Amino acid sequence: MSTVDLVPLVDEGLGNSAYLVDLGDGRAMVVDVSLDLRGAWQAARRRGLRLAFAADTHLHADFVSGVRQLAATEGTQVLASAAGHREFAHTGLHDGDEIDLGGLRLRALATPGHTHEHLAFLLLDGDRPQGVFTGGSLIVGAAARTDLVSPNETESLARQQYASLRRLAALPDEVAVWPTHGAGSFCSAPPGAQRTSTIGAEKATNPLLRARDEDAFVTGLLDSLGSFPPYFLRLAEHNRRGPAVLDADPALPSLDGARVRSLQAEGAQVVDVRPVRQFATDHVPGALSVPLRPAFASWLGWLTSPEHPLVIVRSEEQDPTEIAWQATKIGRIDLAGELDGGMPAWTSDGQPTSSTRLLGADEITHQRVLDVRQDAEFAEGHVPGATHVELGTLADRADALPHAPTVVMCGHGERAMGAAGLLEQAGHRDLAVLEGGPQDWATTTGRSLEEGQ
Structure with missing residues (x-):
């Protein structure tokens, strides 16, 4: 010992x-x-x-x-x-x-x-x-x-x-x-x-x-x-x-709505780190949902391109220093800043917003179900008939997916909301996100999950 x-x-x-x-x-x-x-x-x-x-x-x-x-x-x-x-x-x-x-x-x-x-x-x-x-x-x-x-x-x-x-x-x-x-x-x-x-x-x-x-x-x-x-x-x-030596802690400079719109037009990626329900209610059109949670850094690095600077949208209670550090430790030092005042300031300024429907398991009827979990998770149990595309590969495959009413799901909703954003950027409409995962669906409907690929 x-x-x-x-x-x-x-x-x-x-x-x-x-x-x-x-x-x-x-x-x-x-x-x-x-x-x-x-x-x-x-x-x-x-x-x-x-x-x-x-x-x-x-x-x-x-x-x-x-x-x-x-x-x-x-x-x-x-x-x-x-x-x-x-x-x-x-x-x-x-x-x-x-x-x-x-x-x-x-x-x-x-x-x-x-x-x-x-x-x-x-x-x-x-x-x-x-x-x-x-x-x-x-x-x-x-x-x-x-x-x-x-x-x-x-x-x-x-x-x-x-x-x-x-x-x-x-x-x-x-x-x-x-x-x-x-x-x-x-x-x-x-x-x-x-x-x-x-x-x-x-x-x-x-x-x-x-x-x-x-x-x-x-x-x-x-x-x-x-x-x-x-x-x-x-x-x-x-x-x-050798990464550049930092002379200060990373930070998120404040950006007003006009500057966010300008940066977005120049190719910047707006990343909304608020919880799923807040993003679903309203968000900057074209924003990508990557909720601030333990896995935030991995998915931020997975879903965003290093060729485009990042603009952050957060809620008031979320720590901007934590967001900046999470990005910096995976090499994303290209943080343009954050939307000053968040979504309340954006909406009060009369800027356009988008929203995404959240559905309970009992609300899935005849929509196509898209499961974006990892291969191993999907194989362990999924909604029968679900289409499977891992979230990490979705951006490259979005154009090939049919444009039809779709419910996107993962294990809890966080990855699914990110997937819905990627699909919206690719022109897909009539999207909804399942609150919960396959086990919630099975419990609610009394039906069995399907195993294997």
């Missing part, structure tokens, strides 16, 4: 964990921190610690790394794979290299698979391994995906992932496993899994570690791969070059 004084810093929305290790001498090390460093700073200051080291296991694809920001603002020593060829100051590590943390040691273990340059970091107290920061190699109940580099390399990286996991499995059973990717991550963590584990527990329960051979492992891993946000394909290179 590890005796390391470790503080997990969990991002529920992205499904990731960073870690702060108290080194016992007034210094600390953080591992895999995003550019949203508020949690790390808070944990360090609460304990009176200086962030002396910051280690990155790989070139993160799902968030902007915070290590360069720490180096610039706090003099933090950055530890990362030499094979990552980062274009900013860091200590480049190779397999077997060790860093003296002052009583504890950090040993780099080459664990390619999730990415080519991936390192795990074994934390040792003397010669006794305490835990291993596994990043995107071994994760609780699975292994992270290998299809983020190139479709042509997905299988070869899966075979490297197999070797990396076997290497980690050779560590003593009591060694703690501290992965970066966890439940809710699009990097293939299974839902509901614990965020940390031990080598022994993973050997006993992780189906990929229990695969009979390399081919079975590769088949199991590749069969588990679902879709992922396209911004994943941009951020690794962004992190390799």
Whole structure:
């Protein structure tokens, strides 16, 4: 059992964990921190610690790394794979290299698979391994995906992932496993899994570690791969070059209605982050609904294009700083601002509005039903006869869908409202959104859901 004084810093929305290790001498090390460093700073200051080291296991694809920001603002020593060829100051590590943390040691273990340059970091107290920061190699109940580099390399990286996991499995059973990717991550963590584990527990329960051979492992891993946000394909290179150092917290400048209309005409995307019911009542024509909730950053990155700046519409009680940070940590620093006064100011100024009908499960009659959940969710149970298009692919397929009365649904309504906005932008009309999901429909109607694709 590890005796390391470790503080997990969990991002529920992205499904990731960073870690702060108290080194016992007034210094600390953080591992895999995003550019949203508020949690790390808070944990360090609460304990009176200086962030002396910051280690990155790989070139993160799902968030902007915070290590360069720490180096610039706090003099933090950055530890990362030499094979990552980062274009900013860091200590480049190779397999077997060790860093003296002052009583504890950090040993780099080459664990390619999730990415080519991936390192795990074994934390040792003397010669006794305490835990291993596994990043995107071994994760609780699975292994992270290998299809983020190139479709042509997905299988070869899966075979490297197999070797990396076997290497980690050779560590003593009591060694703690501290992965970066966890439940809710699009990097293939299974839902509901614990965020940390031990080598022994993973050997006993992780189906990929229990695969009979390399081919079975590769088949199991590749069969588990679902879709992922396209911004994943941009951020690794962004992190390799080094994100710009922020000189202030990100913010949302105020924009009056006339400026919002002008920006929208020039191609800016209006993103409405209010709850679904508020958006349904009235919204800026052409706005996209991406409600502010734990999964906000992922869907913002998935549904908006980096080629167009963002204009935010929020409700009075929603925190503009939180919205700005959520966007910034996935690389969306092109925030033009927010509609000053929100929708009340827009409507009082006599500007046009749109609305979207919300339906209860008992109100679905003869409309076409469009289910925009992920493939695995749809296969587990859906309204019989429903058309299935994942939300992440809808913008590219909207033109091919028939223009007919349609009820859009997901699990609760948030993704469905985003889908309705995309369909409206593509010229679809007579749309409604189901409040709730397929289980609500089954309970209300007394009918059974259909399984499979």
